[in-house]
Amino acid sequence: MVEQTALARTISDDERVLAALRVGDEQAFLVLVQRLHPSMLHVALAFVPSRAVAEEVVQEAWLGVLKGLAQFEGRSSLRRWIFGILSNCARTRGAREARSVPLSSLGAEDDSEPAVDPSRFRPPDHSHWPGHWSSPPTPWPEEQLLRREAVEAVERAIQDLPPGQRAVITLRDIQGCESAEVCDVLGISEGNQRVLLHRARSKVRAHLERRLQAEKPR
Amino acid sequence: MTLRAPEQMTCREFVELVTEYLEGALSLEDRTRFEHHLVFCTWCVDYLQQMRETLRAAGRLRESDVPENAKEKLLRAFRQWKRGIP
Amino acid sequence: MIAYKFLRVGAVGPFTGHRWSPGTWVDAADVHEGLGVHACRVSDLAFWIGEELWRVELQGHVWERATQIEAARGRLLDRVAGWDGKARTEFGLHCVFQARDIAAAALRGLGFADLADRLALPGTLPELAATVRSIEPPDGFAGEMFGYARDAAIAFSMTGNAAESSFIASVANAAARGDPSGFGEEKRRQSHWLAERLAAPEA
Numbered sequence: 001m002v003e004q005t006a007l008a009r010t011i012s013d014d015e016r017v018l019a020a021l022r023v024g025d026e027q028a029f030l031v032l033v034q035r036l037h038p039s040m041l042h043v044a045l046a047f048v049p050s051r052a053v054a055e056e057v058v059q060e061a062w063l064g065v066l067k068g069l070a071q072f073e074g075r076s077s078l079r080r081w082i083f084g085i086l087s088n089c090a091r092t093r094g095a096r097e098a099r100s101v102p103l104s105s106l107g108a109e110d111d112s113e114p115a116v117d118p119s120r121f122r123p124p125d126h127s128h129w130p131g132h133w134s135s136p137p138t139p140w141p142e143e144q145l146l147r148r149e150a151v152e153a154v155e156r157a158i159q160d161l162p163p164g165q166r167a168v169i170t171l172r173d174i175q176g177c178e179s180a181e182v183c184d185v186l187g188i189s190e191g192n193q194r195v196l197l198h199r200a201r202s203k204v205r206a207h208l209e210r211r212l213q214a215e216k217p218r
Numbered sequence: 219m220t221l222r223a224p225e226q227m228t229c230r231e232f233v234e235l236v237t238e239y240l241e242g243a244l245s246l247e248d249r250t251r252f253e254h255h256l257v258f259c260t261w262c263v264d265y266l267q268q269m270r271e272t273l274r275a276a277g278r279l280r281e282s283d284v285p286e287n288a289k290e291k292l293l294r295a296f297r298q299w300k301r302g303i304p
Numbered sequence: 305m306i307a308y309k310f311l312r313v314g315a316v317g318p319f320t321g322h323r324w325s326p327g328t329w330v331d332a333a334d335v336h337e338g339l340g341v342h343a344c345r346v347s348d349l350a351f352w353i354g355e356e357l358w359r360v361e362l363q364g365h366v367w368e369r370a371t372q373i374e375a376a377r378g379r380l381l382d383r384v385a386g387w388d389g390k391a392r393t394e395f396g397l398h399c400v401f402q403a404r405d406i407a408a409a410a411l412r413g414l415g416f417a418d419l420a421d422r423l424a425l426p427g428t429l430p431e432l433a434a435t436v437r438s439i440e441p442p443d444g445f446a447g448e449m450f451g452y453a454r455d456a457a458i459a460f461s462m463t464g465n466a467a468e469s470s471f472i473a474s475v476a477n478a479a480a481r482g483d484p485s486g487f488g489e490e491k492r493r494q495s496h497w498l499a500e501r502l503a504a505p506e507a
Contacts, residue, residue, distance in 0.1 A: 024300040026293065033292055037284045055288065062292055066299040115233045128451045131228025136261035137268055145271055154275045155282065173276035179241070198237035205272040222478040223487040226471075246338040250371065253319055257352055258467035 014078040021069055033062070036079065039170045040086050042158070046167035046186060047087075047094035057093050061086040080181055083171070087185045115202035137209065144212055157207035161200055168193055169200035227255040232262045236269050305362045307343035307373060308384070310354030315380060318354055326380040329363075340367065341378035348372055350474075350494035353395070353467040357387035357502070371491075386502040395498055396466030397429060400456045402490070403473040404432060407453035410480045414446045423453055432457045452476035470494055 020028035040061060044054035064085045072081060120135040122128070144150060158166055158174070167186055171177045177185075183193050227235075232255055238244050239252050256263055311317060315324040324330070332340040343360050344352055351371045359382055362375035404423060412420040422439065426432040436454035441447040456472040459465065470491070478486035 022303070024296075024303055026296060029296050030289070030293070033289065034281055034284055037288065037292075038279075038282045059288070059291060059295075063295055066295065114230075115236070116230075118230070121228070121230045127448055128455065129228075131230040132259075133229045133261045136229075137264045139264050140268060140271060145275060151275055151278050154272065155279055158276065158279070169276060173273045174279045176277065176280075194237060194241060194243060197241075198234075201237060201269060201272060202233070204276065205268055208272055208275065209268065223475050223484050225484065226475070226487065246369070249338055250369070254351055254371070256319070257354070258465065258471045260463070260465065260468075 010077055014074060017078060018069070018072070018074065032078075036082060036175075039175050040083070042170040043083065043086060043167045043185065044090045046163045047090035048097055053093065053097060054090075057090050058086065060093075061089045064089065079175065079177070080184075083177075083181070083185045087187070091187070113199055113202075115198065116206065140209075140212055144215065149215065150208065150212065153208050153211035154204055157204040158200075160207075161203060164188075165196045165200035165203070168196040169204065172197055173201070225251065227251045229255075229259060229262050229265075232259070233265060236266060239266075240269065305366055305375070306381070307345060307360050307362055308349060309343045309358045309360045309378075309380070310349075310352045311356045311358060313355050315356060315358070324358075324380050326358075326382070329377055329379045331377050332375070338374065340374040340376055342372050342374055343378060345373060346499045347492045347495050349498050350470050350491045353392070353470060355392075357384040358382070359384060371488075384502055391501070392466045393464060394501070395494075396460055396464060396469045398497060399466065399469035399473040399494060400429065400432070400460045402494070403456035403469065403476045404453045406473065406476045406480050406490075407449045410449040411446055414449070416442060416446050419446075419450065423450070429457065429461060433461045448479060449476070452479065 017028055017032060021032070037058065040058045041051075041054055044057040044061075045051065048054050048057060061082070065082055068081075068085065072078075076084070120133060122130050122132055122134050124130045158169060161169065164186075168182060171182045171185060172179065179190060179193055182188075183190055186193070188196075232252065235244060235248065235252055239249065244252060256266070311324060315326065316322070317324065322330075330341060334340075341360075341362065343362060348371050349357075358380045360378050361381050362373070362378045364376035367374040404426075408420045408424045411417075411423065419439065419442065422435060426435050432453075436450075436457050439450065439454075441450050441454070452472055452475065456469050456476075459472070460469045473494070474487045474490040477490035478484050480486065481489070
């Protein structure tokens with residue numbers, strides 16, 4: 001049995017889903033919604049100021065997806081196409097909303113945010129090993145990570161992120177998009193994307209660390 | 219130590235470069251410094267592993283709950299669209 | 305060209321996770337900016353301490369970088385049998401006592417003759433660890449130099465991390481010299497010490 005590459009698998013998955021949608025398969029539609037809808041909300045929130053507006057934008061995007069289904073040629077992945085539609089709806093709506101924050105400025109959220117609390121390292125003037133761990137991380141037990149609580153902690157941490165960071169980590173790490181796709185959808189540069197991803201992942205890791213520490217028997 | 223061997227990476231610098239390292243975006247020089255640090259600093263090895271585990275955990279969120287009212291709205295839209303299918 | 309490569313148990317690349325198969329040629333995707341096959345010259349060994357040490361054969365153009373070499377193509381030849389857990393421990397101990405010797409020499413030069421003598425006395429790791437724990441560190445630069453010996457001895461006693469003692473000794477050397485180049489100097493010295501022990505010829 002020849003092993004399919006990830007891309008080949010995506011293509012054949014897409015073809016299967018498209019075929020099902022085009023004949024009105026409700027189950028296939030619900031599965032797709034389940035997979036993408038929460039992430040679409042996170043992305044919409046990068047463009048519009050409120051959750052209520054974001055939900056409207058996502059509903060509108062789904063309508064756009066249905067309308068465009070017959071013509072969709074599959075030149076890009078289904079996911080990329082759907083996020084593209086969402087991006088357009090979100091941008092248009094964002095431009096109309098008086099209090100929307102341009103995404104280019106979201107990269108500058110909290111400029112001097114360290115990945116780890118500086119107190120966990122020896123200070124720069126320390127006589128020995130300045131900048132090295134003073135409170136180092138301890139390895140996470142595998143079974144703790146696989147539990148529902150860990151996944152919930154990650155979900156909560158992502159929900160608490162500022163919009164730009166949340167959108168990037170959603171697309172990259174939840175959805176598994178390539179960085180070029182993310183830059184396209186959000187209209188940001190590669191460098192910008194990387195900074196947002198770094199801050200997002202650092203915060204989520206820190207949150208997960210606190211959660212796992214709290215769970216340990218004393 | 220920063221004074222003594224300034225080209226050697228500290229743990230504090232390491233944690234700021236983890237994302238770039240995983241992206242393959244570090245310069246060859248920084249990547250080498252980063253890897254030199256990994257050779258001996260088991261704490262930073264653990265940190266890098268935690269980063270990998272964090273992003274893997276995020277991947278498990280791909281299927282998550284959609285609020286019922288949103289689902290219903292979408293299902294209604296889908297059924298309406300369906301009726302138009304030849 | 306023959307060179308050396310440290311890998312994890314099972315001939316696994318420590319950074320890429322790539323599983324090497326002895327004898328099988330591996331072609332690098334792209335040799336620019338560090339994506340080629342990496343290997344050590346003898347002088348590089350101490351920078352890359354790992355679980356398994358392999359002799360490798362490299363083909364094509366070889367890029368010489370500061371602490372490693374890089375080629376378009378390489379394959380594992382055979383394991384350097386002399387490099388095992390025991391050898392790694394010996395290397396670690398060597399570095400601990402090197403840190404001790406550097407510290408003792410520096411302390412002597414700074415006028416702390418008694419302290420230097422006490423530090424120079426122990427011949428085993430447990431003795432050295434006990435000694436450093438019993439000493440109240442002096443202030444200033446003398447304290448810093450003493451600290452390298454102390455940290456090397458205690459850390460190695462607790463974790464047996466040879467790469468870490470190699471690092472500490474190298475920083476100690478840079479500190480003693482008052483020159484960052486002392487770091488690389490000590491690393492290269494350690495590499496040649498290692499090569500001699502393993503009877504590992506220069507490429």
